[in-house]
Amino acid sequence: MTVVVHTRQLTKNYGRREALHHLDLDLHAGEVYGLLGPNGAGKTTAIRLLMDLIRPTRGRIVLFGEDLTTGSVQARQRIGYVPGDLGLYGRLTGEEHLRLLAGLRGHPDLTDARVLAKRLDLDLSRRAGELSKGNRQKLGIVQAFLHRPELVILDEPASGLDPVAQREFHAHLREFAAEGGTALFSSHVLSEVEQVADRVGILLSGSLVVDAKVAALKAKALRALTFDFAEPVSAAVFEAVAGVQEVRSDGTRVHCRVVGPVGELVRAAALFPLVNVTSQEPDLQEIFLDYVEGEDRGR
Structure with missing residues (x-):
């Protein structure tokens, strides 16, 4: 199986506080990985490190076989991302957001994005400042898949979604993986992880204490x-x-x-x-x- 994400001894310190400790993680093509942990466990820190938004104190990150410590733009272009604190331009419509991001991505074709927006029941003609939290989150999901990424990294992606939108998002995520895509997402909704993830990791106090297939984890419980x-x-x-x-x-x-x-x-x-x-x-x-x-x- 192709290794898409590879980390070794990945560590992040903020002063004397160690937010992430020696994270060893391998994610493969076609896999959905759910990252669990209480608040402050290190989930968002791990995600921000993988997105190269912050730099590690020590350790190694390899994406698509490229060492991220070299600052590979090519690797980042192959990733879709939903941050935990999604920021949008309030005066721009959903369609205008997608056109702006498509231009930055060099991927002007919005066909797939419009299909996903319709599937999630998202009105792209409305300004972002007029959208509810759930609809803003839908727009975040649509932009993450806009450019046909090979890897999506999603921080609490289903937060605020209604049950129908959650179901459609989960189905899309499984279809994405079935076509060879790789997904890593964090969630506080444990039933969501159980339904969607192939494998689950549990972070506690910055350390990965569990890394196992959901079925294997349940068999030992x-x-x-x-x-x-x-x-x-x-x-x-x-x-x-x-x-x-x-x-x-x-x-x-x-x-x-x-x-x-x-x-x-x-x-x-x-x-x-x-x-x-x-x-x-x-x-x-x-x-x-x-x-x-x-x-x-x-x-």
């Missing part, structure tokens, strides 16, 4: 199972089962949280008059909160 029995069963029966980390008994109902395969747990339950079993798959929000709460406990 705690899963909640509830067993209903015809008669009361003691929680102690399940506490010694491999992978079980939490057990709570409410008479004929037993609640367990387990990591990994559940076969041994189910076999233990089957030794009693089992009436029903329900399983709740872990979602990305639970996994994320487990990591964040674990860091807080370690402080």
